[in-house]
Amino acid sequence: MRIILLRHGQSLGNVDELAYCRIPDHALPLTETGEDQARAAGPTIKNLIGDGQVAAYVSPYQRTRRTFELLGVDAERIVTEPRVREQDWGNLQDPVQQEMLKHQRHAFGHFFFRLPNGESGADVDDRVAAFLDGLTVRMHKDENHPKTVLVVSHGLTIRLLCRRFFDWSIDLFESLSNPDTCENRVLDHDGTGWRLDRPFDQWRDSPDGTVQHPV
Template sequence: MARPRRIVLIRHGESEGNVDDSVYERVPDHALRLTARGRRQAAEAGVQLRREFGTERVSAYVSPYRRTHDTFRALRLDPTLVRAREEPRLREQDWGNWQDQEDVRRQKAARDSYGHFFYRFAQGESGADVYDRVDAFLESLWRSFDAPDHPPNVLLVTHGLTMRLFCMRWMHWSVAEFESLSNPGNGETRALVLGADGRYHLDRPFEKWCAPEPYGVL
C-alpha cells in the first residue's frame, strides 16, 4: 500500500453566497461563482501549495460545484503532475433547491440551537448525512492507496463543513468535538501529514468557538 505523505484539504475561495445570502434565491447553490477576492484567495493558496508539492505528483479530488472548480483552476498546479477528478461526495451540505432567505436564516438559527451535526434542513441534509457520504468517499480513497504508484500527495478541494467532517471521520472525533470547531476561512487549508509513527497528524487545529460538552459513558 502506497499511503500518501500528505492529504491537503482546501476550502473554496470566497463565493457570491459568502457575501450576499440573497443570491441563493436566484442562483443555484452549485452554480455560485467566486468573487474577485475569492479568486485572489485561491491564487494565494496556489502559491503555497505549489511550493509544498514541488515536483511531486498529486491526486486531486474536486467537489462538483462551480466555486470549487474555479478554486482548483486558480491554484495553477502543474497539469503534468496532477491527476484531477470531480468527486460529488465532497460537495457542500445540501440545503434543498431554491432558498427562501428568511426561511434559511430561521433554519440556521434552529441549527445553532439543535446542533450542526444532527440538524436536518427541511429539504436538505443534516451534517450526519454529509458524514456518511464522506465515509463512503474515504473507503474509495483508501482503496486507491493499494496502487503501488499512488502519488505522494492528495488534494481535496471542497467546503468548510465537509472539511471538518472529513477530519472528524479520519481522526475519530466525537460529535461534541466536531460541534466545538469552526469552519476554516475561505481559501484556507488543513493537511493530514503522515508522521514517523505511521499515523496521520493534523498540521494545525481548527479554531474552536466553544469548549466541547461531551455526554454519555464513552
C-alpha cells in the same frame, strides 16, 4: 503520504446570503476577492505538494472548480468528486425560511439537524466516510496513485473529513469553526497514523471534554 485540504475562495454566497435565493448553490461563483485568494494560494499549495505527483479531488461546485483552476496546480489526475460537495440545503432558498432554519439548526445541533429537502451533517459525514475509505485504499495499495492528494472542498465538509480521520466526537466537531476561505489543513501519515498540521479554531470548549488530535 500527505492529504492537503483546501476550502474554496470567497464566493458570492459568502458576502450575499440572498444570492442563494436566485442562484443554485452549486452555481455560485467566486467573487473577485475569491479569485485573488485562489491565485495567491497557488504558491503555498504547490510548496506543500513538493516535487512529486499529486491527485486532485475537487467538489463539482463552480466555486471549488474555479478555485482549483486558479491554483495553477499540475495534477497527475483530476477527479470531480461529488462526495466532497457542500452540505445540501435544498434548491433555491427562501430567505425567511432559511433564517428560521439557521436558528433551529443552531439550537438542535449542526450534525443531526436535517434541512427540509436537504441534508443533515450526519448525511455529509456518511458520504465523506465512503470517499475516505476508497481514497485510503488507493493511496496504500495502488502503486500508480500519487501519495500526495489535494482535496478542494467546503468548510463543513473539511471539518467532517477530519472528524472521520481522527474519530472526533460530535460534540467536538460542533465546537470547531470552519477554515477561512482558501485556508488549508495538511494531514501527514508518519507510518503509524495521520497527523494534522494545526488545529481548527474553536468557538467553545467541547462539552464532552474531548480535544483535537495532537499535532
